[in-house]
Amino acid sequence: MVRKPGPKHQMAVAVDMVVLSLRDGRLHVALIERAAPTLRSWWALPGGFVLQGESLEDAAYRELSEEAGIGRGSVVLEQLATYGAPDRDPRGRVIAVAWVVLGANLPDLTAGSDAARARWWPVEEIDHLELAFDHPDILRAGLERARAKLEYTTIATAFLGGTFTMSQLRGVYEAVWGQRLEAGNFHRKVLQVDGFIRSTGEYTHGRGRPAAILVAGPATVIQPPILRATN
Amino acid sequence: MVRKPGPKHQMAVAVDMVVLSLRDGRLHVALIERAAPTLRSWWALPGGFVLQGESLEDAAYRELSEEAGIGRGSVVLEQLATYGAPDRDPRGRVIAVAWVVLGANLPDLTAGSDAARARWWPVEEIDHLELAFDHPDILRAGLERARAKLEYTTIATAFLGGTFTMSQLRGVYEAVWGQRLEAGNFHRKVLQVDGFIRSTGEYTHGRGRPAAILVAGPATVIQPPILRATN
DNA sequence: GGAATAGTGTCTCTGAGACATTATCTG
DNA sequence: CAGATAATGTCTCAGAGACACTATTCC
Numbered sequence: 001m002v003r004k005p006g007p008k009h010q011m012a013v014a015v016d017m018v019v020l021s022l023r024d025g026r027l028h029v030a031l032i033e034r035a036a037p038t039l040r041s042w043w044a045l046p047g048g049f050v051l052q053g054e055s056l057e058d059a060a061y062r063e064l065s066e067e068a069g070i071g072r073g074s075v076v077l078e079q080l081a082t083y084g085a086p087d088r089d090p091r092g093r094v095i096a097v098a099w100v101v102l103g104a105n106l107p108d109l110t111a112g113s114d115a116a117r118a119r120w121w122p123v124e125e126i127d128h129l130e131l132a133f134d135h136p137d138i139l140r141a142g143l144e145r146a147r148a149k150l151e152y153t154t155i156a157t158a159f160l161g162g163t164f165t166m167s168q169l170r171g172v173y174e175a176v177w178g179q180r181l182e183a184g185n186f187h188r189k190v191l192q193v194d195g196f197i198r199s200t201g202e203y204t205h206g207r208g209r210p211a212a213i214l215v216a217g218p219a220t221v222i223q224p225p226i227l228r229a230t231n
Numbered sequence: 232m233v234r235k236p237g238p239k240h241q242m243a244v245a246v247d248m249v250v251l252s253l254r255d256g257r258l259h260v261a262l263i264e265r266a267a268p269t270l271r272s273w274w275a276l277p278g279g280f281v282l283q284g285e286s287l288e289d290a291a292y293r294e295l296s297e298e299a300g301i302g303r304g305s306v307v308l309e310q311l312a313t314y315g316a317p318d319r320d321p322r323g324r325v326i327a328v329a330w331v332v333l334g335a336n337l338p339d340l341t342a343g344s345d346a347a348r349a350r351w352w353p354v355e356e357i358d359h360l361e362l363a364f365d366h367p368d369i370l371r372a373g374l375e376r377a378r379a380k381l382e383y384t385t386i387a388t389a390f391l392g393g394t395f396t397m398s399q400l401r402g403v404y405e406a407v408w409g410q411r412l413e414a415g416n417f418h419r420k421v422l423q424v425d426g427f428i429r430s431t432g433e434y435t436h437g438r439g440r441p442a443a444i445l446v447a448g449p450a451t452v453i454q455p456p457i458l459r460a461t462n
Numbered sequence: 463g464g465a466a467t468a469g470t471g472t473c474t475c476t477g478a479g480a481c482a483t484t485a486t487c488t489g
Numbered sequence: 490c491a492g493a494t495a496a497t498g499t500c501t502c503a504g505a506g507a508c509a510c511t512a513t514t515c516c
Binding site: 004005008009010011012013014036049050051052053054055056079081082084085086091092093094095097223224227230 | 235236239240241242243244245267280281282283284285286287310312313315316317322323324325326328454455458461
């Protein structure tokens with residue numbers, strides 16, 4: 001242990017975000033095509049350096065706003081893990097605090113100050129893409145975190161707007177897990193979790209029987225959890 | 232986003248460890264009484280600054296060795312979360328990457344270079360202690376992580392030596408969760424998780440029926456999980 | 463034999479999942 | 490009416506937990 005932080009211990013600290021959203025029923029992640037000299041034209045997760053007076057969470061929100069035009073109110077943030085291999089960034093020692101960000105109806109992306117392009121990618125197509133730095137690891141961990149969290153928390157509603165139907169909620173699970181769920185059983189399960197959803201009393205109208213319009217309830221945990229198929 | 236890491240982004244990065252071990256059947260955490268001028272004589276989690284060429288995990292192992300005399304082979308490390316509030320350390324901006332460390336039969340602690348004293352504390356007694364910095368938050372999160380991990384991973388064996396009995400394994404769960412488990416049901420559940428434990432064919436001898444001597448198996452996940460009582 | 467500890471059997475209850483059935487809308 | 494989608498009912502099966510019972514040692 002060293003008593004005081006000295007120059008030997010100073011390093012750059014960054015935040016990197018795995019921003020997930022549903023677009024026409026499929027799970028997408030926000031990626032930036034780098035314009036900076038280092039790894040130019042590689043695709044990467046949005047992110048940037050933490051400033052001195054700024055908390056890690058504030059840095060994440062600032063970068064979301066600068067790089068993707070995403071405001072504070074429209075997303076849920078959760079810290080994922082911190083990546084600090086000495087050689088993970090060719091520019092020097094950079095410690096990256098990674099976040100998972102879930103949002104509803106997020107806007108199309110526009111290239112920010114340091115991006116050539118920015119767009120939403122369907123997660124199944126990412127395998128064909130080479131991501132910069134250790135971002136493949138971070139993305140994989142972020143996806144797994146999101147999938148796991150749907151099992152035992154109510155954050156699926158973060159992917160939906162203020163109101164939604166049971167089918168739409170089920171659609172979130174199906175898109176994130178990449179797996180079909182039986183509609184009747186899902187319906188019953190969600191209802192029996194106290195405070196997961198509340199009914200507004202309103203109903204949709206379209207083809208088929210009208211669906212109850214729901215809003216997220218106060219519950220945060222699902223007990224017992226909704227489990228993915230194990231295959 | 233900023234293109235290059237500059238002086239505005241440099242900050243000290245530290246690791247802090249929630250080191251947990253069982254001592255005569257109770258869960259204990261390793262704490263250091265600070266000798267350094269800042270917050271002198273407060274109790275704190277062991278930890279220290281990350282050096283330039285060093286990975287975060289290596290820094291954690293080095294500090295475990297320097298501050299608690301704990302070697303690499305005897306523990307399991309898992310990254311917990313990163314704490315970076317601008318005012319969390321009065322010495323300046325310090326980003327702390329926290330780890331949970333689980334070990335078997337860890338040695339009595341001896342004060343290292345920067346500690347007045349070091350000792351194992353039973354976790355139930357920590358409430359009466361004032362910990363330095365945001366270490367109360369970190370400790371709380373570390374305990375919850377350890378408790379949760381016992382549910383769906385086989386990590387409980389990290390608290391035991393190479394061999395153990397079913398009672399000792401159950402004792403780990405009971406100590407970490409602070410809750411009694413029914414011996415018969417626990418026995419059956421552990422056996423039915425493929426690869427959780429292997430029998431050595433040896434048996435203990437003492438008072439009562441001899442118990443099978445077990446070793447940890449190759450499995451890492453428990454599916455379906457062993458759940459804590461919900462109260 | 464008695465105390466102590468290990469391990470098994472059995473019963474009940476909860477909840478997941480498969481699948482059939484009913485309900486209510488549009489065209 | 491047919492087609493579509495929402496919601497409920499019913500049955501089976503797996504697994505958790507309570508608790509009784511058997512097994513094997515030491516004294």
